[in-house]
Amino acid sequence: MRVIRILPNLPVADVSAAKGFYTDFLGLSTEAFNLGWVARYTSSDPDVAVQLVSGDATAPEDSVIxxxxxxxxxxxxxAQRLGYEIVHPLTTxxxxxxxxxxxxxxxxxxxVAAHRA
Known part of the structure; x- marks a missing residue:
């Protein structure tokens, strides 16, 4: 396995309400995606990004990254071979x-995720 990118997942009560601080004040003005419960905001440098999460849609707990x-x-x-607890099963x-x-x-x-090709 090779890690491609790591993004922080910030817990927020409401993605829409929190958006202004990250877009207006921090300048992360590009909305890479927004599913309502999670949204990613970036700058012109795609390595500068944050994800706001108000509660995961399918997992029992929210992730920190x-x-x-x-x-x-x-x-x-x-992860299973090493005995780590799988909190949300491998799912597409x-x-x-x-x-x-x-x-x-x-x-x-x-x-831990991969985008479908």
Whole structure:
């Protein structure tokens, strides 16, 4: 597995209400996507980004970061082999992402994902 990108997932009560601070004040004016419960905002540099999450649509817990990988199936198998708790099973979501959630030993929930090709 190779990590492609890591994005912070900031918990917010309401994505729409929180948007202004991140777009107007911080200048993250490009809305990469918005599903209502999660939205990603970036600057002209795609490496500068944040995701706002008001509650995951399908997972039982929210994640603190999203880690995009090149082989999500392999990553899930490796997490299971190492004995890590899978919080949300490997799933192809309706919005085009294949992902699972794993609990790190420190308790943080990590969203490990790959976009469908």
């Amino acid at each position: 999203s880690v995009q990988v090149d082989d999500v199936d392999g990553a899930c198998a490796e 979501e309706p919005w085009g992402v294949r992902r699972f959630f794993v609990r790190a030993p420190d308790g943080n929930i990590i969203n």
